[in-house]
Amino acid sequence: MKKQKKEMVFIAFTLFCALALAAPVFASAYETIVYRPMRIEGSDRIATAIEVAKYGWEREGVFRAVVVPANQENLIDSVAVAPLATQFDAPVLLTYKDKLDPRLKKELQEWGTHTVYAVGGLSDQVIAELRGMQGVYVEVIRGQDRWETSRLLNARMSSPEGSFVVGYNSVAEALMISSFAGKNSHRVILADRNGSVDLSQLVGSRIYLIGDERTVADVDASKIPGSVVVRIAEYENNIYDRNWEVLRIFNFDYDYVFVANGDSLVDALSVSSLAGRTGAPIAFANKYHVPAMEFGIFEGNLRIHLSKCIMLGGPSVLDDQVMQDLTFVRNVPRDRD
Numbered sequence: 001m002k003k004q005k006k007e008m009v010f011i012a013f014t015l016f017c018a019l020a021l022a023a024p025v026f027a028s029a030y031e032t033i034v035y036r037p038m039r040i041e042g043s044d045r046i047a048t049a050i051e052v053a054k055y056g057w058e059r060e061g062v063f064r065a066v067v068v069p070a071n072q073e074n075l076i077d078s079v080a081v082a083p084l085a086t087q088f089d090a091p092v093l094l095t096y097k098d099k100l101d102p103r104l105k106k107e108l109q110e111w112g113t114h115t116v117y118a119v120g121g122l123s124d125q126v127i128a129e130l131r132g133m134q135g136v137y138v139e140v141i142r143g144q145d146r147w148e149t150s151r152l153l154n155a156r157m158s159s160p161e162g163s164f165v166v167g168y169n170s171v172a173e174a175l176m177i178s179s180f181a182g183k184n185s186h187r188v189i190l191a192d193r194n195g196s197v198d199l200s201q202l203v204g205s206r207i208y209l210i211g212d213e214r215t216v217a218d219v220d221a222s223k224i225p226g227s228v229v230v231r232i233a234e235y236e237n238n239i240y241d242r243n244w245e246v247l248r249i250f251n252f253d254y255d256y257v258f259v260a261n262g263d264s265l266v267d268a269l270s271v272s273s274l275a276g277r278t279g280a281p282i283a284f285a286n287k288y289h290v291p292a293m294e295f296g297i298f299e300g301n302l303r304i305h306l307s308k309c310i311m312l313g314g315p316s317v318l319d320d321q322v323m324q325d326l327t328f329v330r331n332v333p334r335d336r337d
Contacts, residue, residue, distance in 0.1 A: 030331045035302075037259065037309035037326045040271075041317075045070055046094045046101050048313055049270035053091035053107070055310075056274040062091060062111035066273070067104070067130070068119045070094035070266065076146050077120025078269055079166060079174035079188055080153040086182030086276030087157060090117065092269055097121050100129040108133065117141055120149055147190055151201065154187040162186040162204030167215030168193050172239040175260075175268040175282060176246045177210060182276020183253075191216045199223055208232055211242070240291040243284045247298055252281040254305035259283050259290060259322065260312045267312035285311075288321045303328055 040055055042048040049070075053062055066085040068078045074097055085092050095101040108116065116130050119141045130138045141156065143149035146168075154160070164181055166173040166188065174188050181188055186208075189201045195217040197209075202224055209216045209231045221229040232249060233242040239262055258275050260268035262284030275282050283292050292298040302309065309326045311318050 029334060031334050032329060032331050034327065034329050035306060035309075037311045037323050039311045039314065039318075039323075041312070041314040045264075045266045045270070045313075046096075047103060048267055049092065049094045050103060050107050052270050052274060052312070053093060053111075056277070057091055058111070062108075062113050064088045064090035064115045064117070065108060065111075065113050066090050066092045066117045066119055067095060067122065068092060068269070069097040069121050070101075071097050071121075072264070072266065074121045075171045075265060075269060076169065076190075077142075077149050079146075079171060079190055080150040081119055081269070082175075082178035082272035082276055083160075083181045083186060083188060084117075084153050084156055085273035086179075087185065088117070089277075090115075090273060092271075092273050094266070094270065095122070095126060098123045098125060100126050105129070105133065108136065115139065119153065147192070147198075150188070150190045154189065154201065157185065157187060160185050160187045160203045162206040162208070163189055163202045164208045164210060165189045165191055165197050165202075165216050165219070166210045167191050167195065170211060170215060171265055172262060172284070173210045173233070173242060175265055175272060176239075176243045176284065177208070177250070178268075178272040179258075179275035179278075179280055179282055180246075180250045180252060182273060183279030202227065206230065210246075240284055240286070244292045244295055244298065247281050247283065247292055248295070251279075253279045254281065254301045254307045256280040257283060257302065257307045257309045258312060259285050259309060259318065259326065261285060261287065261317050263287075264317070267317065271310075271312055285318055285322050285325075287317070288319045290322055290325045293325050299328075302326070303330065306330065 040051050042051045095104050116138050141152050143152050164177050191197050207227050207229045212234045219229050233245040236242040236245050258271045268282050
């Protein structure tokens with residue numbers, strides 16, 4: 001019995017030594033990398049939009065730019081901006097509607113921007129100031145109301161391949177699909193107050209209705225030959241749940257993930273054409289939390305793709321707690337020369 005016990009102790013000791021010797025070998029084969037988000041931020045929304053443009057375009061130059069009102073109440077004019085801005089490879093920049101911000105003017109001059117698309121409710125004074133800049137051609141895209149402005153934006157797109165329809169006041173829904181729409185040349189169309197949809201605006205083989213029938217009425221696919229009509233985010237109760245549903249359904253490219261405040265939304269507009277370059281997702285956060293992180297699939301995509309997460313705005317917009325939400329650790333094989 002004593003002999004058997006000694007043998008068991010010897011075997012256990014041998015296993016312990018083997019594991020102890022193997023551990024450094026295993027550890028040396030892998031390294032622990034902490035993936036943390038970065039911030040793109042300015043002193044305010046106008047400055048943040050400029051920093052987004054510098055991050056995405058400054059190396060090759062900002063030759064075209066889309067300028068929209070920074071005022072919260074004017075965001076609805078910009079629901080269809082992202083696909084056109086993506087097609088033009090132009091950043092979306094902001095100024096207050098009654099005055100051209102001097103910081104924006106300075107950057108446009110330094111970048112050598114030659115074409116500015118002035119969209120929505122910018123005042124005649126702002127248009128005149130833009131046109132007064134040497135070497136800059138200004139195209140005004142502005143309708144009598146939000147519907148006409150969106151129609152004019154959509155009409156400027158070349159060869160649209162599909163359509164998204166969002167509700168009358170659905171800025172959030174337009175922005176959560178903006179990068180996919182930009183990457184895939186889809187129009188973003190605004191429904192009427194009663195949810196009805198102008199069928200003449202619908203193009204492409206896929207037509208997506210975002211939201212329930214109260215905001216976007218049903219569309220009879222038989223009246224649009226060759227198109228399939230799909231309703232998305234019908235049962236979700238808030239923009240964060242709808243954002244998650246959009247992230248779940250559409251095939252975004254997760255090399256980059258942009259995180260914007262879902263309450264103010266303006267930074268999501270500023271990054272929409274940059275995200276549209278690759279079809280990167282735009283995830284909404286409240287000030288302290290990214291609700292999509294509660295769903296394993298979204299966090300899994302970040303880990304699988306080792307996504308570069310970029311938060312938009314300073315700590316007053318997205319708290320450092322959001323950065324903690326998006327930080328993760330991976331053990332990856334070491335490079336061996």
